[in-house]
Amino acid sequence: MAGSKSKNIQAKLVVLGDMGTGKTSMVLRFVKGQFYDYQESTIGAAFFTQIVSINKATVKFDIWDTAGQERYHSLAPMYYRGAAAAIVVYDITTMASFQRAKKWIEELQKQGNPHLVTVLVANKADLNTKREVGIEEGKQYAKENGLQYFETSAKTAENIQELFYEIAKKVAQAA
Ligand code: GDP
Ligand code: MG
Numbered sequence: 482m483a484g485s486k487s488k489n490i491q492a493k494l495v496v497l498g499d500m501g502t503g504k505t506s507m508v509l510r511f512v513k514g515q516f517y518d519y520q521e522s523t524i525g526a527a528f529f530t531q532i533v534s535i536n537k538a539t540v541k542f543d544i545w546d547t548a549g550q551e552r553y554h555s556l557a558p559m560y561y562r563g564a565a566a567a568i569v570v571y572d573i574t575t576m577a578s579f580q581r582a583k584k585w586i587e588e589l590q591k592q593g594n595p596h597l598v599t600v601l602v603a604n605k606a607d608l609n610t611k612r613e614v615g616i617e618e619g620k621q622y623a624k625e626n627g628l629q630y631f632e633t634s635a636k637t638a639e640n641i642q643e644l645f646y647e648i649a650k651k652v653a654q655a656a
Pocket of ligand 2 (some may be wrong): 506
């Protein structure tokens with residue numbers, strides 16, 4: 482449209498959560514459009530880029546995935562430094578991963594960046610029959626902490642595009 486100029490935004494996005502929750506699978510689903518059933522936790526680059534076009538803006542995500550460092554209770558400050566957004570992932574079939582996600586959110590809050598776009602993600606929604614964490618439980622926690630909430634499946638691709646699109650929108654609004 483005449484007169485309208487689209488913004489190009491570069492945004493660092495960090496992905497946190499317990500090992501095995503599907504962080505790498507989710508990123509690979511988003512970046513490559515595929516699901517790899519026997520993903521090994523140590524395999525794969527820890528860094529990906531992907532562009533999302535939204536209304537009037539193009540957001541280029543630099544995605545930082547953890548390659549095993551998530552077993553430590555906190556990550557190096559450089560991991561969070563300059564991040565525009567964070568995804569905190571848990572696995573709906575493992576209550577412990579939800580408890581751990583809360584710890585990651587506390588750790589993020591300690592970084593003291595009120596502008597960090599933070600999303601709580603309940604992954605493996607396709608395994609609903611083995612669910613240990615209720616939808617309401619996740620939603621309620623997200624609400625109390627001012628976070629966006631998504632139920633996703635890296636396996637079926639449910640809500641994966643929507644998740645990253647929403648983050649791009651929020652990042653663009655903040656830029
Ligand atoms: P990470 O350690 O958090 O990076 O987790 P991975 O991406 O390596 O995934 C751990 C395991 O969970 C792998 O066997 C994946 O295939 C599986 N997985 C990941 N996401 C999903 C999902 O949405 N649904 C199901 N059923 N399995 C998943
Ligand atoms: Mg991984």
